[in-house]
Amino acid sequence: MRYLPLTANDRRAMLAKIGAPDIDALFRDVPKEAVVPLSAFDLSETKGEMEVERILAKLASRNMAAGAGPFFCGAGAYKHHVPSAVDHLIQRSEFLTSYTPYQPEISQGTLQVLFEFQTQVALLTGMEVANASLYDGSTGTAEAVLMAQRLTRRSKAILSGGLHPHYAETVETVAGLSGQVHRSPVTPGKAEDIAALIDADTACVVVQSPDVFGLIRDLKPIAEAAHAKGALLIAVVTEVVSLGLLESPGAQGADIVACEGQSIGNGLNFGGPYVGLFAAREKFLRQMPGRLCGETVDAAGKRGFVLTLSTREQHIRREKATSNICTNSGLCALAFSIHLSLLGEEGLTRLARINHAKAAALAERLSKLKGVELVTPSFFNEFTLKLSKPAAGVVDALAAKHVLGGVPASRLMPHEASARDLLIVAATETNIDEDFASFEQALGEVLA
Amino acid sequence: MSMNNQGRPSQATMTQDNELPTISGDRGLDLEARLIFELGRDGVTGVDFPDVKVDDSRLHGLRRKAAIGLPGLSEPEVIRHYVRLSRQNYAIDAGLYPLGSCTMKHNPRLNEKMARLPGFGDLHPLAPSVATQGALALIQELMRWLTTLTGMPAVAMSPKAGAHGELCGLLAIRAAVQARGEHRNRILVPESAHGTNPATAAFAGFVVDEVPAKPDGRVDADALKAKLGPDVAAIMLTNPNTCGLFEGEIIGIAKAVHEAGAYFYCDGANFNAIAGRVRPGDLGIDAMHINLHKTFSTPHGGGGPGAGPVVLSERLKDFAPLPLLVADGEGFKLIEDRAELPAGAKPFGRMCAFHGQMGMFVRALSYMLSHGRDGVRQASEDAVLSANYILASLKDIMSAPFGDGPCMHEALFDDTFLEGTEITTLDFAKAMIDEGYHPMTMYFPLVVHGAMLIEPTESESKESLDRFAAVLRGLAEDAKAGRKERFEGAPHYAPRRRLDETAAARKPILRWKPSALPEAA
Numbered sequence: 001m002r003y004l005p006l007t008a009n010d011r012r013a014m015l016a017k018i019g020a021p022d023i024d025a026l027f028r029d030v031p032k033e034a035v036v037p038l039s040a041f042d043l044s045e046t047k048g049e050m051e052v053e054r055i056l057a058k059l060a061s062r063n064m065a066a067g068a069g070p071f072f073c074g075a076g077a078y079k080h081h082v083p084s085a086v087d088h089l090i091q092r093s094e095f096l097t098s099y100t101p102y103q104p105e106i107s108q109g110t111l112q113v114l115f116e117f118q119t120q121v122a123l124l125t126g127m128e129v130a131n132a133s134l135y136d137g138s139t140g141t142a143e144a145v146l147m148a149q150r151l152t153r154r155s156k157a158i159l160s161g162g163l164h165p166h167y168a169e170t171v172e173t174v175a176g177l178s179g180q181v182h183r184s185p186v187t188p189g190k191a192e193d194i195a196a197l198i199d200a201d202t203a204c205v206v207v208q209s210p211d212v213f214g215l216i217r218d219l220k221p222i223a224e225a226a227h228a229k230g231a232l233l234i235a236v237v238t239e240v241v242s243l244g245l246l247e248s249p250g251a252q253g254a255d256i257v258a259c260e261g262q263s264i265g266n267g268l269n270f271g272g273p274y275v276g277l278f279a280a281r282e283k284f285l286r287q288m289p290g291r292l293c294g295e296t297v298d299a300a301g302k303r304g305f306v307l308t309l310s311t312r313e314q315h316i317r318r319e320k321a322t323s324n325i326c327t328n329s330g331l332c333a334l335a336f337s338i339h340l341s342l343l344g345e346e347g348l349t350r351l352a353r354i355n356h357a358k359a360a361a362l363a364e365r366l367s368k369l370k371g372v373e374l375v376t377p378s379f380f381n382e383f384t385l386k387l388s389k390p391a392a393g394v395v396d397a398l399a400a401k402h403v404l405g406g407v408p409a410s411r412l413m414p415h416e417a418s419a420r421d422l423l424i425v426a427a428t429e430t431n432i433d434e435d436f437a438s439f440e441q442a443l444g445e446v447l448a
Numbered sequence: 449m450s451m452n453n454q455g456r457p458s459q460a461t462m463t464q465d466n467e468l469p470t471i472s473g474d475r476g477l478d479l480e481a482r483l484i485f486e487l488g489r490d491g492v493t494g495v496d497f498p499d500v501k502v503d504d505s506r507l508h509g510l511r512r513k514a515a516i517g518l519p520g521l522s523e524p525e526v527i528r529h530y531v532r533l534s535r536q537n538y539a540i541d542a543g544l545y546p547l548g549s550c551t552m553k554h555n556p557r558l559n560e561k562m563a564r565l566p567g568f569g570d571l572h573p574l575a576p577s578v579a580t581q582g583a584l585a586l587i588q589e590l591m592r593w594l595t596t597l598t599g600m601p602a603v604a605m606s607p608k609a610g611a612h613g614e615l616c617g618l619l620a621i622r623a624a625v626q627a628r629g630e631h632r633n634r635i636l637v638p639e640s641a642h643g644t645n646p647a648t649a650a651f652a653g654f655v656v657d658e659v660p661a662k663p664d665g666r667v668d669a670d671a672l673k674a675k676l677g678p679d680v681a682a683i684m685l686t687n688p689n690t691c692g693l694f695e696g697e698i699i700g701i702a703k704a705v706h707e708a709g710a711y712f713y714c715d716g717a718n719f720n721a722i723a724g725r726v727r728p729g730d731l732g733i734d735a736m737h738i739n740l741h742k743t744f745s746t747p748h749g750g751g752g753p754g755a756g757p758v759v760l761s762e763r764l765k766d767f768a769p770l771p772l773l774v775a776d777g778e779g780f781k782l783i784e785d786r787a788e789l790p791a792g793a794k795p796f797g798r799m800c801a802f803h804g805q806m807g808m809f810v811r812a813l814s815y816m817l818s819h820g821r822d823g824v825r826q827a828s829e830d831a832v833l834s835a836n837y838i839l840a841s842l843k844d845i846m847s848a849p850f851g852d853g854p855c856m857h858e859a860l861f862d863d864t865f866l867e868g869t870e871i872t873t874l875d876f877a878k879a880m881i882d883e884g885y886h887p888m889t890m891y892f893p894l895v896v897h898g899a900m901l902i903e904p905t906e907s908e909s910k911e912s913l914d915r916f917a918a919v920l921r922g923l924a925e926d927a928k929a930g931r932k933e934r935f936e937g938a939p940h941y942a943p944r945r946r947l948d949e950t951a952a953a954r955k956p957i958l959r960w961k962p963s964a965l966p967e968a969a
Contacts, residue, residue, distance in 0.1 A: 001823040003554055005909035006830050014833055014910060018840040018854070023829050026836050026854040027725065029694035034730045038821055041596050041724065046820035049558050056814060059589075060567025062582030064575060073572040076801055083495055085527055087564075090749075093541030094534035097555050099886075100751035101537075102547075104949075105942035106881055109537035110750035113530075116484050119959040123517045129958050135608040135753070138801035166801035173619065173769070173797030177653045216508040245502070247510045260801075269563075270583050271573030271802025272608065273753030285956065291751065296952035299937060299945035308952040314611070314647035315892075319656040324647035327609035327741070331749025338530055341484050342494030344520035349512075350497040356507075357500045378508035399576045407574045414785040429497070 001046050064404060066268055070435035070442075072362075074382045074426025075212060075407040076137070076164050076238045077271065078263045080351075081430055086265050086338045090331055100291075100330070104306045105298075110330065111305035114293035117337040124243045124340075125235075125257040126250025127279035131290040132307075133333040134276030134325065137238055137260025138167045141206065142174040143278065143289040143323055144234045144256045145181075148204035150287050150322070152232060155179035156201045160194055161186040162211025164238055165412040171206065179203065186416050188213050188384055188409070189375035195225030202229060204256075208236040209249075212412065213375065213424060214382035216246065223253025232256060240264055240277065241428075242380040244352025256280045264343075265335030275332035286312065289323030351429060355381035358427040362436055366425070369440065371447040375422065382426040384409065388447055391423040397446040403439055478943060481532040485960045488519020494526050517962070536943040537750070538886045544908055544916050548858045548889035548901025549642070549690060551720055551742035553831075556818065559746070559811035568810050573802040577781055583806065584780030587773055590813045594738060594757055597824065598719075599727025602765035604758045605773070606804040610717060613737025613756025614648040614684070616799055620735060620760060620767040621682045621711045622652060623796035627767070632681035632710065638667045640691060640893040645684045645715060654681060661895045665691035665850040665860070669701050676708035686715035687731070688722065690893040691850060692835065692858030692901065702732025711735065711764065719743045720905075721832055721857035724825025734761040740805070744812035755808035770795045771803050830906035831857040834913055838904055841917035845924045849896050857905070863898025871927045871935045873898035878946065881939035883919045 006014075011023075020026055027035065047055075066079040073079070090096065094109055101107030101114075114132040121130035134140040145157045157175055159168050161184045172181045184192050194205055205226050209217035223233040235249030237259040249257045259277035266274060280288055286309070294308035314321040343351060359381040367374040371388030387394055391408035398405035409422035427436075473480050504511050521529070538545070545552035563569060571583055587605060594603045604620070607613035618635070625632045635649040638659045646656045657680075659672045667685060683705055687695045695701070705712045714728055714736040720743040728736050740746045741754040748754075760768055772783040774790060782803060783789060819827060832855075839859035843851040847864035863873045877887035877900070889901040904913060926934050937946065 001819060001826060003556060003818070004823070004826060004830055004906055005912075006833070006906070007910075010910040011830075011833060014837045014913075018833075018836045020836070020854065023833060026832050026856075027694070027722075028854060029696040029856075030722070030726055031696065031699055034699065034726050036599075036725070036727055036730070038724070038825055040727070041821040043593060043596055043821040044817065046823045047817050049818070052558060052814055052817045053562070055817060056562045056586070056810065057565060057567075059582040059586045060565040062585065063567040063571050064579035065566035065570040066572055066575075067566055067570050071572075073574055075574055077573050079570075079572070083523075085494070085523055089527065089530045089534070091560060092531070092534045094537035094539045095530075095750055096560075096747045097540040097552075098537045098750045099545065099547055099550055099552060099748045103538070103877075103881065103887055104947045105878070105939050105944045106538040106886065107536075107750075108943050109533040109535065112481065112483070112533055112536075113750075115959070119485065120518065122959050132751070135612065136800060139608065139612070139799075164801065166798065169770070169798040170800055173799065174615075174651075176797075177619075177622075216510055218508060218510060243512075244516070245512060246507065247512050248516075251514070252510075267564075267569045267807075268572050269569055270571040270580065270806035272800075272805040273755075273807050275753075285958075292956070292958055294952040295957040296948045298947045302944060304944045304947045306947050306949050306952045308949065308956055308958075311953070313643075315643035317647070318643050319646035319650035321643070321647040321650075324611045324615060324644050324651045325609075326611045326644050327752040327754040329753045330751030331747070332753055334750065338526065340518065341488075341521060341526045341529070342523060343518070344488060344493045345516055345518040346491060346520055347493040347495040347497060348516065348518060350493075350499055351495070353500045353502045354497055357502050360502070360506055378506050380507075395576050396578065399578050404572065404575055404579060411574060411784070414787060 069402045070438040071404045072406045072425045072427060072439060073404050075412060075424050076260060077268055078239055078426060078428060079268060079430050080263050080428050082265055082267065082339060083342050085342060086335050089338050090335050095334055101307060104304060108304055111293050113334050113337055115295060115305050117333050118293060120337060120340050121277045121279050125259060125279040126248025127257055128282035129285055130279035131288055132293050133329045134278050134290050135329060136272065136274040136276045137258060138170040140258035140276035140278045141167045141236050142171045144258045145171050145175040145204060145206065147256060147287050147289060148232045148234060149179050151284055152203040152230065154201055154203035157181045157203055158194060158197050158205045159183045160207040161192055162213065162215060162217065163206055163208045163236060164212045167236060186413060188418060188422055189215055191217055195222055198225055198229045198231050200229060202231040204232040204234050206234045206236060208238065210239060210242055210380045210382060213384040214379040215376045216378040216380060219249060219252035219254060234258060239380060239382065241352050241355055244348040245356055246380060261336045265339030266332050273329060273332050275329040275336055287322055290325050291328055354429045358431055359383060362427045365436060365440055366443060369444050381428055382424060385423045385425060387421045387423055390420050394423065394446050398442050401442040403442045405439055405443060479532045479535060481529055483960050484529055485519050487525060487529060488521045490520055492520035492522055494521055494523040543884055544912060545886045546888045546902045546904055548903040549717060551903060551905060553745050553905040554907040555745055555747040556815065559814040562814040563807045563810040568806065581779050584773060586813060587809055588780060590809050593816045594759060597723055598759045599729030600759035601762055602760045602768060604760060604768040606769060606799045607737065607756040607758055608800055608805055609752065609754035610737050610739045610756045611644040611648055612799060613758045614644055615652055616758045616769060617713050617735035617737060618648060618652040619796045620764045623767040624764055625681050627794065632679050634680045636672060636675055636680060636683040638685060640689055640895045641684060641686060642690060642715060642717060649684065665693050666695055669697040672701060673704045676704060676710060680708060680710045682711040682713050684713045684715060686718060688718040688856035692855040692860050693850060694856055698731050717742060718857065721828055723828045724821060725828055734764050740808050740812040744815045746808045746811040753805060753808065755805035766792050766794050767796050770798045827906045834904040834906060834908060835859045837913055838902055838917055842920055845921055858901055858903045860896060861900040862896045865924060866927055869927050869930065871932060873900055875935035875938060876923060876927065878938040879923055879935045882941045
């Protein structure tokens with residue numbers, strides 16, 4: 001086996017040094033009845049690289065990759081171009097094959113990356129502090145709700161109907177254990193009056209912008225209403241590129257921001273791994289979940305970085321920790337950070353404008369088709385169409401024409417009658433005019 | 449010889465000025481990296497995009513007014529920055545990384561290549577199922593490997609890391625208890641457990657009750673059984689445990705737990721010691737997370753991403769979270785909605801958006817197919833053999849609290865051998881850095897004083913293990929001989945000396961701020 005360096009001779013010599021007659025002797029504490037022969041496992045034997053490549057490439061070929069044709073799916077995961085330098089750098093051994101930086105003297109690379117990442121996230125979201133990443137946007141949203149419950153000592157979380165349903169279900173699963181989670185009705189293309197739902201028991205309101213239909217939400221009045229009642233505003237962003245063009249959640253009064261960072265530096269990966277960006281007001285720092293990296297000096301007076309405030313964390317506080325999280329999304333955070341460094345202020349703002357321009361052009365074009373109506377008056381790079389037919393069937397029919405034409409809202413909210421005919425469509429810098437033309441033609445044919 | 453020094457051969461002379469500070473702050477190949485925010489400037493970018501004008505008509509009046517504050521750099525500058533940073537990291541590719549419990553084994557590059565196949569890496573999670581059959585088939589195949597290796601009937605794939613898997617398992621247990629109409633709010637956790645265990649139990653709304661360890665490093669089974677009662681929902685036990693020992697009474701413990709109406713959660717962080725030899729299902733376990741980034745070698749990436757699928761027993765499988773993967777006549781399908789549940793399914797909820805860490809699934813399956821069942825078993829045996837070899841090589845000079853019998857994949861030492869030397873476990877570990885090694889896990893498990901937990905893994909050659917043992921022996925000898933200079937203030941040869949963690953926590957600086965500019969409004 002090519003990954004195992006020990007030879008049969010080595011093994012014999014090592015057993016002799018140990019003073020064990022055979023390998024079984026080392027497993028002597030295992031109850032006899034629990035030891036099974038290899039034949040108990042109905043699994044294949046060792047394979048060489050070529051064989052494994054063949055098997056997996058065959059499976060991969062049965063999927064329709066986003067880059068294989070006209071592609072317009074979004075709803076929480078977006079197809080963007082990732083510069084070649086990003087993937088090259090994250091595959092450097094020193095980043096790829098290192099552990100959580102518990103030994104700062106020999107982990108300054110990872111630690112400085114995390115410090116820069118935290119700064120980038122804070123700047124983008126308009127918040128004062130950010131952590132070193134969580135698993136993804138959805139789990140980050142659940143952590144934000146728990147954090148708000150701790151901070152306010154109140155139990156109720158109010159979720160906007162525009163929050164991605166997977167995020168809402170994740171919040172319900174975790175935060176519903178100790179508190180109440182109230183989901184506001186779905187209002188496609190409109191902002192609900194969520195401020196009216198805030199009462200004295202409310203720990204937080206959770207509002208996504210752009211929302212799951214693509215609609216841009218004005219967070220300011222919600223923040224004001226929440227604060228007036230002693231509640232917190234949690235802003236959720238699933239398309240982080242939007243922050244290159246839109247007012248940051250921090251500037252609109254958000255107290256905690258949970259954001260999916262996949263769009264920058266990370267591929268679609270069929271849903272994971274992604275990277276959760278998590279930022280908050282500085283005064284809430286001690287209740288933040290996850291790892292934090294801080295600046296300090298070494299014994300020789302040189303600037304250096306360490307994991308800090310770990311008294312919040314599970315390995316120190318055990319059952320009193322702010323969260324049970326241990327592993328985060330280090331390598332995805334690195335990819336995010338490298339891509340954002342490449343983009344810089346100018347690259348990101350240009351990228352964001354291109355995304356919006358592409359989406360605006362596509363929305364204009366598609367909404368002229370018979371049986372198509374634009375539902376979202378405002379949007380960033382994703383909008384929702386109301387079709388003359390159920391959207392799920394339309395998406396399948398489009399796929400048969402090799403167009404991945406968006407996400408049917410019914411996939412995310414199957415019980416929402418109003419969602420049946422809604423199609424959520426995203427356009428990014430990766431789309432070209434030819435894609436638009438193919439989509440327009442295919443959709444026209446399917447709806448005819 | 450290159451052109452540049454042709455005819456001018458250098459001499460290997462040594463002068464006394466090797467501690468001379470350099471002008472640049474760099475030292476030969478030890479290159480410093482400034483913060484990226486200190487490097488960039490306005491108007492530069494590493495990605496070329498046209499400058500497209502957009503009007504505000506669809507932006508709801510919320511166009512960004514203020515600049516973000518990101519620095520601008522060209523591609524070569526960005527690459528140089530991250531390459532310089534990377535060189536300040538230790539890595540398993542560079543040397544032995546004996547972090548007990550963390551399992552730093554070789555990361556095959558084939559797995560990276562496979563995860564980047566466009567059919568996996570460039571696949572949208574909500575693409576219609578006709579477009580994702582290969583991906584769903586891959587998940588199904590990985591599920592088959594996981595359930596077969598563990599001898600369990602079902603597996604929940606969506607948890608994103610070990611601790612997330614623990615939460616998934618406990619939420620399934622909570623749902624199962626509720627479904628029986630019972631109220632059980634206590635979880636028994638051995639004091640040697642990973643910190644995530646009590647944290648997860650509390651996170652899932654349970655009260656944590658600690659169970660002591662016996663002098664031989666195993667959980668006190670009698671004390672555990674005495675604590676069982678009608679309010680106990682589950683026990684959380686790591687096996688092999690965090691002392692690197694197999695819990696030999698596990699089958700009896702499982703029986704008692706089940707008789708008391710409770711569930712048995714196993715922390716699977718150490719499954720890599722027994723995979724291919726022992727099936728957790730045969731031990732009476734009801735739920736166990738599998739750290740794909742440990743046992744199946746998806747890279748740790750400086751702290752993630754991981755993946756923590758949870759195998760479930762017959763008693764718990766109906767409570768697995770959404771989405772569920774099912775096969776029908778037409779192919780594979782994800783069940784994301786309660787209205788479409790297969791018979792008997794009562795999912796407790798959803799762990800995250802979409803369906804889990806697909807990128808890690810591809811890598812793990814690539815690892816499994818490469819190893820095969822024989823390779824998986826051999827890897828476990830080699831991991832155990834290597835740990836015992838380290839134990840046998842060092843127990844005469846370092847103190848092994850449970851060194852009388854064999855260990856599993858980790859060799860545990862304590863600081864008894866440093867008594868009277870004024871050298872601590874921390875000093876000893878930092879001196880290892882000067883020797884070119886990453887320190888072992890220290891001060892964990894908590895049940896041993898000054899613990900040093902060494903996990904060499906199956907990825908080391910005998911020569912590498914011999915060299916490592918010789919270095920630790922040398923350090924132990926120096927410590928006992930009172931040569932404190934090797935330990936005090938170590939490391940001496942790392943990119944940084946010891947860092948002031950106290951100052952970092954007292955006055956946290958968690959981000960760069962422009963010094964010349966006032967605070968952003």
